[in-house]
Amino acid sequence: xREHQVDRLTLYDRTFxxxxxxxxxxxxxxxxxxxxxxxxxxALLTVSLRRQLAGASGSGQPFWDLLSQTNRPILxxxxxxxxxxxxxxxxxxxxxxxxxxxxxxxxxxxxxxxQPDPFGLLEAATELVKLGFQVLPYCTxxxxxxxxxxxxxxxxxxxxxxxxxxxxxxxxxxxxxxxxKRVPNVPLIVDAGIGLPSxxxxxxxxxxxxxxxxxxxxxxxxxxxxxxxxxxxxxAGRRAFLGGPMIVxxxxxxxTPELGRPFSIDLDVSSxxxx
Amino acid sequence: MFVIVNGCQHLVPDPHTLxxxxxxxxxxxxxxxxxxxxxxxxxxxxxxxxxxxxxIEIVHPMAGG
Numbered sequence: 001x002r003e004h005q006v007d008r009l010t011l012y013d014r015t016f017x018x019x020x021x022x023x024x025x026x027x028x029x030x031x032x033x034x035x036x037x038x039x040x041x042x043a044l045l046t047v048s049l050r051r052q053l054a055g056a057s058g059s060g061q062p063f064w065d066l067l068s069q070t071n072r073p074i075l076x077x078x079x080x081x082x083x084x085x086x087x088x089x090x091x092x093x094x095x096x097x098x099x100x101x102x103x104x105x106x107x108x109x110x111x112x113x114x115q116p117d118p119f120g121l122l123e124a125a126t127e128l129v130k131l132g133f134q135v136l137p138y139c140t141x142x143x144x145x146x147x148x149x150x151x152x153x154x155x156x157x158x159x160x161x162x163x164x165x166x167x168x169x170x171x172x173x174x175x176x177x178x179x180x181k182r183v184p185n186v187p188l189i190v191d192a193g194i195g196l197p198s199x200x201x202x203x204x205x206x207x208x209x210x211x212x213x214x215x216x217x218x219x220x221x222x223x224x225x226x227x228x229x230x231x232x233x234x235x236a237g238r239r240a241f242l243g244g245p246m247i248v249x250x251x252x253x254x255x256t257p258e259l260g261r262p263f264s265i266d267l268d269v270s271s272x273x274x275x
Numbered sequence: 276m277f278v279i280v281n282g283c284q285h286l287v288p289d290p291h292t293l294x295x296x297x298x299x300x301x302x303x304x305x306x307x308x309x310x311x312x313x314x315x316x317x318x319x320x321x322x323x324x325x326x327x328x329x330x331i332e333i334v335h336p337m338a339g340g
Contacts, residue, residue: 023340033338048339051281051332052303060303060335067336077339085312092314093307093334164340214340 007238009043009210011156011187012102012134014073016043019204020234021075021189023214027223030066036217036227037070044075046104046212049094075136077104082117084124091128103128104158104191105137113163114192118145122152129153138191141175143182150186157183158191158212161203165215167195170203180207197226197233204237205245276327293323293331302333309334 009016022042027033037045047067052060067074076094081087084107091103107124109117116139128135129152137149141159149157159179162168170176171193180188190203191212200211211234220226258264277284280300290296293308293315308315309332315323325331 024338025340027338046339048337049307049334050337052306052335060337061305063338064305064336079339089309089312089314090334093309096314096316097305097307097334097336212340 007242009187011043011136014102016073018043018231018234019210019238020200020231021046021191021210021212022072022217022227023212024067025214026218028218030062032223033218034066034069035224037072039224040217040227040231042072042231043210044102045070045072046075046077046214047098048077048079049090049097074098074100075102075104076100077138078106078124080108081106081124082108082111082120084120084127087120087124088127088131091124091133092131095133101132102134102136105135114165115163116140116160118142118148121145122148125149125154126152136189141172141179143175143179146179146183150183156187156189158189160192161190161199162193164192166193167216168193169195169199173206176203176208177206197229200230201233201237201240204234205240207241210234276325278325278328279330281331281333290325292321293325294320296325296331297333300333303335306333306335308332 009019018041020040020042021044022037022040023046024033076098078087078090081090087105087107094103095101105124105128107117107120108114121137121139125135125137135154136156136158137154138158139145139149146157161170187209189210189212190208194200194211194213195216200213203211213230217223217227217230276289277286287296287299290299293310297320310323311330
């Protein structure tokens with residue numbers, strides 16, 4: 001890619017210059033979240049809906065005001081929903097509240113590893129697409145499930161790298177890379193399990209379109225510094241992908257030219273000496 | 276009548292509609308509402324009938340990943 005060409009992330013009818021999505025949960029303070037967002041300049045900030053909790057700093061009007069200060073687009077989620085019906089109702093409430101048809105669709109099938117329920121996910125995605133939502137389903141790298149989600153109208157997929165909040169990084173690299181090859185033109189956002197900037201850089205090098213990170217930033221010792229590090233890692237990985245990595249070799253190949261090496265005995269030494 | 280609001284039983288003075296119930300409860304804004312697990316758009320509050328035992332969810336923006 002030439003320098004003057006702008007590399008943009010396209011999700012449905014929207015384009016973004018950043019390829020990092022940032023979660024808003026588990027920060028030490030609202031100020032820390034705001035500063036992390038300013039440092040990362042993410043494409044989208046993810047948010048949720050919950051009942052009002054007394055004294056909760058990350059909720060209600062104060063949180064609403066904080067979101068306005070970040071000046072970033074919002075991606076609401078359906079986190080915590082275990083049925084398609086709950087997810088659909090939550091998505092509808094989110095669309096009204098945040099005035100966006102984008103929805104990060106989560107239908108959880110197991111409360112131990114928070115793995116998506118593929119059946120509930122597909123059911124909810126089918127209905128939400130019919131209702132006019134732009135659905136970003138949180139899924140695994142399972143190809144058949146991904147294919148079915150695309151079949152019902154999802155135009156973006158959000159495969160996990162590892163279970164939510166673990167920070168383990170890609171647990172199944174082969175399957176993730178295979179998924180990338182199967183759908184080269186579908187935006188794929190790696191969501192969940194990204195703990196380090198190197199994880200983010202790695203999946204971007206594999207050709208994934210974007211990364212969503214939350215706990216990896218918010219639970220770092222210095223979330224603002226980590227937010228900046230993730231932003232840099234995502235950019236580096238994307239540029240590496242566009243640059244086209246070298247092909248890995250089985251054997252050593254000298255990078256410095258052999259010709260003219262001092263103290264070597266060249267067969268054609270007479271011609272090099274001009275005699 | 277008794278209604279269930281966010282999982283807790285509330286005794287409220289016989290609201291006929293969701294609009295009246297919300298007026299009595301005065302939840303902090305912004306919020307969105309579901310009645311018996313069905314989303315109710317803000318424009319329908321005035322015609323959404325409330326019956327004893329209805330389950331009302333009132334949700335607000337919250338941090339999330």
